[in-house]
Amino acid sequence: MSTITYILLWPLLGAVCVAALPGSFRFAIRSIALATTFISMILAILLFVGFDASVAGPQFVQKVPWVQALGISYHVGVDGLNIGLLLMGAIVAFTAACMSSEIETRLKEYYILLLVMTVGILSAFASLDLFFFYFFHELALIPTFIMIGLWGRGENRNYATYKITIYLSIGALLALIGLISIYVQTGARTFDIIELTRLVSAKPIGAQSQGIIFPFLLFGFGILVSLWPFHTWAPLGYAAAPTATAMLHAGVLKKFGLYGLIRVAIPLLPDAARDWTQVLALLCLGNILYCGFVAMRQKNLLLLIGNSSVAHMGFVFLGIASLSLVGITGAVLVMIAHGFLAALTFALIGFLHRQTGTVEMDRLGGLLPRIPFVGAVMIMAMLAGCGLPGFANFVGEVTVFFGAWKVFPVITVLALWGALVIGGVYMLRAIRTVFHGPATTAFESLKDAVHPLARLSFVLLLGSLLLFGFFPRLLSDKIRPAADQIAAMVAPRETTAPVLAGTSAATDEPILRR
Amino acid sequence: MNVSLTILEIAVILLGLTILLVDLWLPTQYRRLLGYTAAAGVVAILIGSFWMPVGEAEFAFGRMYIFDPLALYFKRFFLLAAAIVLVLTVDFSERLPSGISEYYALSLFALSGMMFAASANDFILVFVALELITITFYILTSFQRNRLTSLEAGIKYLILGALATGFTVYGIALIFGTANATSFSVIASKTADLAGNPLFLLGTLLVLVGVGFKIAAFPFQMWAPDVYQGAPAPTAAFLAVGSKAAGMVLLLRILFGVIPQITINWTALLMAVSGLTILYGNLCAIPQRSLKRLLGYSSIAHAGYMLLGIIAVNQAGSTAVLFYLVGYLFTVLAAFGVICVVMRITDSDDLSAFAGLHSRSPLLAAALGFSMVSLAGIPPLAGFFGKFLLLRALLEQGTASHYWLALVALIGVAMSLYYYLGIVRTVYWTKAQSNDPIITVAGPIRCVLYGCIAAMLYLGIFPNMIVNAAVRASLAFQL
Numbered sequence: 001m002s003t004i005t006y007i008l009l010w011p012l013l014g015a016v017c018v019a020a021l022p023g024s025f026r027f028a029i030r031s032i033a034l035a036t037t038f039i040s041m042i043l044a045i046l047l048f049v050g051f052d053a054s055v056a057g058p059q060f061v062q063k064v065p066w067v068q069a070l071g072i073s074y075h076v077g078v079d080g081l082n083i084g085l086l087l088m089g090a091i092v093a094f095t096a097a098c099m100s101s102e103i104e105t106r107l108k109e110y111y112i113l114l115l116v117m118t119v120g121i122l123s124a125f126a127s128l129d130l131f132f133f134y135f136f137h138e139l140a141l142i143p144t145f146i147m148i149g150l151w152g153r154g155e156n157r158n159y160a161t162y163k164i165t166i167y168l169s170i171g172a173l174l175a176l177i178g179l180i181s182i183y184v185q186t187g188a189r190t191f192d193i194i195e196l197t198r199l200v201s202a203k204p205i206g207a208q209s210q211g212i213i214f215p216f217l218l219f220g221f222g223i224l225v226s227l228w229p230f231h232t233w234a235p236l237g238y239a240a241a242p243t244a245t246a247m248l249h250a251g252v253l254k255k256f257g258l259y260g261l262i263r264v265a266i267p268l269l270p271d272a273a274r275d276w277t278q279v280l281a282l283l284c285l286g287n288i289l290y291c292g293f294v295a296m297r298q299k300n301l302l303l304l305i306g307n308s309s310v311a312h313m314g315f316v317f318l319g320i321a322s323l324s325l326v327g328i329t330g331a332v333l334v335m336i337a338h339g340f341l342a343a344l345t346f347a348l349i350g351f352l353h354r355q356t357g358t359v360e361m362d363r364l365g366g367l368l369p370r371i372p373f374v375g376a377v378m379i380m381a382m383l384a385g386c387g388l389p390g391f392a393n394f395v396g397e398v399t400v401f402f403g404a405w406k407v408f409p410v411i412t413v414l415a416l417w418g419a420l421v422i423g424g425v426y427m428l429r430a431i432r433t434v435f436h437g438p439a440t441t442a443f444e445s446l447k448d449a450v451h452p453l454a455r456l457s458f459v460l461l462l463g464s465l466l467l468f469g470f471f472p473r474l475l476s477d478k479i480r481p482a483a484d485q486i487a488a489m490v491a492p493r494e495t496t497a498p499v500l501a502g503t504s505a506a507t508d509e510p511i512l513r514r
Numbered sequence: 515m516n517v518s519l520t521i522l523e524i525a526v527i528l529l530g531l532t533i534l535l536v537d538l539w540l541p542t543q544y545r546r547l548l549g550y551t552a553a554a555g556v557v558a559i560l561i562g563s564f565w566m567p568v569g570e571a572e573f574a575f576g577r578m579y580i581f582d583p584l585a586l587y588f589k590r591f592f593l594l595a596a597a598i599v600l601v602l603t604v605d606f607s608e609r610l611p612s613g614i615s616e617y618y619a620l621s622l623f624a625l626s627g628m629m630f631a632a633s634a635n636d637f638i639l640v641f642v643a644l645e646l647i648t649i650t651f652y653i654l655t656s657f658q659r660n661r662l663t664s665l666e667a668g669i670k671y672l673i674l675g676a677l678a679t680g681f682t683v684y685g686i687a688l689i690f691g692t693a694n695a696t697s698f699s700v701i702a703s704k705t706a707d708l709a710g711n712p713l714f715l716l717g718t719l720l721v722l723v724g725v726g727f728k729i730a731a732f733p734f735q736m737w738a739p740d741v742y743q744g745a746p747a748p749t750a751a752f753l754a755v756g757s758k759a760a761g762m763v764l765l766l767r768i769l770f771g772v773i774p775q776i777t778i779n780w781t782a783l784l785m786a787v788s789g790l791t792i793l794y795g796n797l798c799a800i801p802q803r804s805l806k807r808l809l810g811y812s813s814i815a816h817a818g819y820m821l822l823g824i825i826a827v828n829q830a831g832s833t834a835v836l837f838y839l840v841g842y843l844f845t846v847l848a849a850f851g852v853i854c855v856v857m858r859i860t861d862s863d864d865l866s867a868f869a870g871l872h873s874r875s876p877l878l879a880a881a882l883g884f885s886m887v888s889l890a891g892i893p894p895l896a897g898f899f900g901k902f903l904l905l906r907a908l909l910e911q912g913t914a915s916h917y918w919l920a921l922v923a924l925i926g927v928a929m930s931l932y933y934y935l936g937i938v939r940t941v942y943w944t945k946a947q948s949n950d951p952i953i954t955v956a957g958p959i960r961c962v963l964y965g966c967i968a969a970m971l972y973l974g975i976f977p978n979m980i981v982n983a984a985v986r987a988s989l990a991f992q993l
Contacts, residue, residue, distance in 0.1 A: 067978045069833075069985050070906075131902075138893045145935070150943065162932065169931050173924040177917070180906045212917060 002062035003047050004076045004126045007090060008119055010040040015115035023108040030100070033111045034453075037094040037118060044090035044122075051083050056481040058128060058194060066132075071190035075129040080482030081263055081332060084475050085125045088339040089252040091464060093118040095457035096244035099347045102354050103151055103242065110151060113143035114244060121252050125259060130179050130191040133264075134172070137256050141168055144241075144249050151242040153353070160233075160240035167233040171223030175260065178216030182268055185209050193263065200268050201489055207271050214272035217265040218280065224257035226310045227317065228286030235294075235306030239359075243350025250309050251343035255335045258316050262328060262486065266320070270490040273323065280321040281408045287314030288415050292422035296429075301352070301359040304430055305345050308385060308423070312338050312393075318408070318415055319400035325487040327403025329479045333396030336475060337468065341384055341393060344461040348378045351454065352434075355446055361430065366439030371448040375435050377458045382427040384465055387419055392468035392475075399476075519574045519581040522563055522589055523629050529555045530622035537615035545614050549604035550958065552618045553597045556625070560593040571990065573635065577697055580635035587836060587987040588632035588763045591843065595755045596625040598847045598966075601958045602854045603748040609858065610746070611660050621752065624650040631760040637686045637696040637721070640764055644682065644724065647760055648675050651753060655745040667744025674737045678727035685720025688713050702772045709776055718773060725768070728761030729817045732791040739798070742810030747857060750806055751850035754813050755843050762820060762839060766832055769824060770991040777827050784825045785919050791818030792926035799933050805853060805863045808933065809846070812889060815926060816842060819904055822923060825916075826907040829988045834903035836984035841888065841896030841973050848966035849885040851959055852878045859953055865937070870946025875953040879941045881963040888970045890934040891927055896973035901927070903981075 014036030018029050051059060058077030066072045078086060096114065103110045120140025127133040145168075149161040185205045186196055205213070219230070226234040234254075238246045266273045288311050295307035312334070319331030351374060352367075353359050368375040384391035387398075397419060404412045449455055468475055533548055540548070563586065571582035600621060607614045627646030634640045652675065656668025686696065692714040693701045701708070708714040723734060730738040742750045769777040777784070795815025802808035816838075823835040852871075853863055855878060860867040872879040888895035905923070908916055955963070973980060 066976075067981055069978075069981050070903075135893045135898075138898070142887070142892055149939065165931060165935065166928055170924065170928045173927060176902070177905065177909065177920050177924065180902070181909050181912070181917075184906065184910045184912060209912065212914070 002060045007040045007043045008123050010036045011115045011118040018111045033097045037097045041090040041094040044087050048087045053477045072131045076126040077128045080479040082125045084336040088336045092251045092343040096247045098453040098457040100244045117143040128193045147245040148241045152240040157240045160236045164233045164237035175220030181213045210269045210272035214269045221257035221260045231310045234310050235303045238306040239302040246346040247343040251339040267486050267489045277321040281411050284314040284317035288418035292418050296426045318404050322404040322407045323490045324403045328483040330399030332479045337392035337396045340464045344381045361433045364434045365437050368435040370446040373448045386423045386427045390469050391465045395472040516574045523626050525559045526626045530619040533619045546607045553600035556597040578636040578639045579633050582990050584987040584990040585633040589629045592628040599752045606854050620650045628760040632763050635698045654749040663744040667741045671741045678724045681720045682724030685717045688717030698772045730814050731817050732794050735814045739807045739810035743807040747854045754846045759839050788818050788821035789922040796926045796929040822904045822908045830907035832988040833984040834907045838900035841900045844966040844969040845885045845888040848881045852882045869944040871941045883938050884967050886934040886937045894974040896970045899977045
């Protein structure tokens with residue numbers, strides 16, 4: 001069995017064990033959840049270390065036929081696109097379990113859902129089978145809805161639950177129509193993504209069919225990633241969600257749509273992808289500028305971060321729209337960096353909310369001296385959010401801009417402005433209001449994060465941001481072969497020449513050496 | 515002629531007659547338990563069916579009756595449904611004023627009608643089978659004579675059902691007049707000439723009206739909510755599963771087996787029917803407060819989803835319909851099982867009666883929750899894989915109108931999430947009234963509910979076996 005299968009099985013085993021325990025064994029339930037997510041995180045780190053960056057195809061592959069009549073198989077594997085996401089997902093899942101100590105009612109149901117959500121998320125990213133790719137995503141979505149409904153906060157909870165449910169279900173179903181159409185149109189009777197990619201590069205799907213299918217995938221996946229103007233569910237949903245759910249959804253699950261665009265939509269429908277890039281590039285400006293301005297006006301810290309997280313998705317869309325090696329590499333980098341960042345900020349705000357009982361920025365102020373540890377981490381996270389060098393976000397965003405510059409110069413300039421100026425304004429303003437200035441007397445008894453698990457999760461997430469910020473090649477070297485393949489597939493027929501020249505040069509090399 | 519092919523039907527009818535006879539000598543207090551005998555008998559017949567040799571299609575009664583993998587698939591389906599419904603009936607029977615044995619016997623006769631429908635290869639047998647099902651259901655619906663709603667439901671079903679029967683007979687007469695035959699095999703060989711004959715087309719259309727009434731497709735869906743609400747819960751369950759599946763098998767036999775070419779010509783009509791059925795069912799279900807009525811509307815919507823597979827006119831389509839029905843069986847029977855138990859205690863199927871069910875009986879809450887999630891088509895349950903197969907069959911045709919219909923279905927599914935999750939919410943979120951007692955569930959029903967939950971999960975996660983069976987059964991159609 002592949003290591004990946006173990007990464008997925010541990011949380012599943014945890015869920016089964018928790019389900020078997022009586023609800024009153026609170027400590028045992030929490031320990032099982034922590035232990036299983038911890039093991040799967042360690043396995044994911046080992047997988048990441050053992051990944052061979054020089055190989056282009058998927059590694060650690062395991063394939064088990066599931067429904068032969070339709071060509072569905074349980075097929076997992078990692079290549080450059082998903083190895084980083086899997087690692088990020090596993091780390092965020094563990095930290096989300098750490099941050100779940102705030103839950104006090106119906107512990108058993110909560111941890112079952114959390115673990116099922118973890119299984120779904122990690123499996124969705126590890127799947128190389130179109131059916132299970134979708135299946136596991138849906139499996140992770142349902143716990144999200146239930147967790148927001150049951151353990152969510154705020155008066156808007158019910159509204160937010162229904163809104164997020166209906167938006168995300170419509171998005172997922174649109175994508176499902178697109179995915180099934182791809183299966184049907186290739187006529188290959190297989191859901192294997194690798195196999196489909198190979199078939200399509202030999203014999204592309206007809207241009208007209210591509211034109212019908214691509215919008216389904218673009219908008220289906222787009223809704224899942226809060227593509228402007230379908231983003232309104234996101235800030236509301238995250239503001240109402242319990243901390244761990246917001247961390248897992250904003251951090252990891254949301255990236256599924258982006259991953260789907262890069263993994264499925266662009267390589268399998270390259271002609272339509274080229275036609276739609278202009279639209280995507282314009283819509284991503286909506287994310288970056290519009291949602292950036294909206295974030296500037298927020299008085300609620302959760303809504304501010306929710307909107308800023310929507311704005312960050314714009315950079316990924318811009319990278320994808322460039323359809324270039326650099327742009328796609330940058331998009332994957334931003335996805336990973338933003339995963340860590342979103343998880344970190346939601347964890348911190350969850351902590352603040354539990355301590356102070358409010359996330360209204362007017363009522364907070366001068367918190368830094370009272371909670372130096374959390375305050376410092378929070379300030380660093382917010383600076384990472386403005387794209388400060390040294391954090392992984394900077395690397396990703398700058399790579400995206402390099403990739404997009406050649407294709408969309410005007411849009412890139414506007415996006416840069418959005419990233420640096422708008423992002424800077426709302427992040428710095430939030431830091432000033434919450435952490436600096438005169439201290440309000442209301443929070444004199446405020447306690448810093450002292451629990452080792454809370455500290456550990458902040459350190460893990462911030463450490464990952466810094467690690468990949470200082471050594472981005474740890475990721476980019478792994479991403480490049482896979483991104484290169486996709487960029488080559490989507491490149492117009494005429495310009496495939498440089499790629500061919502590159503490969504012929506490589507084959508010439510031994511001769512020269514001789 | 516080969517009477518031995520009908521051995522399953524004969525066994526079911528004999529079982530029904532035995533129950534009626536035993537009733538004459540059995541003391542009253544034991545009559546309730548006859549239901550378990552009947553269920554056991556049905557299960558025995560179901561197990562026996564696995565020894566029936568089945569390969570090429572075989573015929574009986576002058577080619578009126580066909581026995582092929584498709585027929586056997588549906589016969590097993592009906593037997594399974596009937597066995598579960600009979601177990602539910604025993605639990606429900608305390609509420610019936612009298613004639614419990616007749617209730618069991620009538621359910622078995624309805625079952626035999628469904629099994630004949632699965633084997634229909636002639637419009638005459640179609641009519642006989644439909645009437646056998648419908649007339650027994652008129653009685654089963656109004657069985658709670660002491661309740662006005664039950665009688666009202668029976669009368670409504672009778673009037674509308676008789677109207678539908680009238681359409682069917684008129685249609686068969688027109689078909690016989692133009693094709694000079696009622697046998698499917700003969701008509702299928704003549705369709706090339708008949709496809710342009712307006713009288714023949716009108717006849718087929720009228721027969722489809724009758725069948726559309728059975729499956730509760732728009733615009734023949736009027737009866738479903740009233741009858742589901744008023745009928746005793748086991749009857750409603752059997753109607754939802756058995757009667758609908760009987761309609762579907764006839765629809766498949768006629769549209770795919772007899773007139774595939776005309777079906778393709780009628781794609782636009784069928785699309786309109788399917789789209790409207792989906793939208794009507796889902797929109798009307800949203801404001802409902804009575805769970806049985808809500809399931810009535812949802813059953814309309816599900817008929818619409820299954821029509822998506824019919825519209826595809828390919829083997830993928832019939833495979834999808836066949837798989838969907840099996841998932842639907844376990845899902846709906848689990849829901850009605852819960853309703854049976856809860857109504858015995860509270861005498862109400864209002865949503866408020868289910869509030870906080872979780873704290874009163876975790877099993878009932880889980881069964882209802884799983885069933886709603888499966889109906890909504892969410893992985894990893896059976897409903898998701900069924901919808902997946904239907905969409906795949908539909909999109910195989912790949913024209914723009916098929917995509918539009920897929921979008922309509924998608925909107926329907928999104929709407930349905932609202933009310934299905936609303937029920938899950940009521941069951942798990944809402945606080946129970948403090949005076950609501952803990953509900954104890956009888957052993958057999960407990961087994962049925964556990965079985966249904968396991969089956970929903972099994973079909974959703976390991977669909978391979980049933981998909982293969984459905985694929986084999988679908989080979990009956992040369993499309």
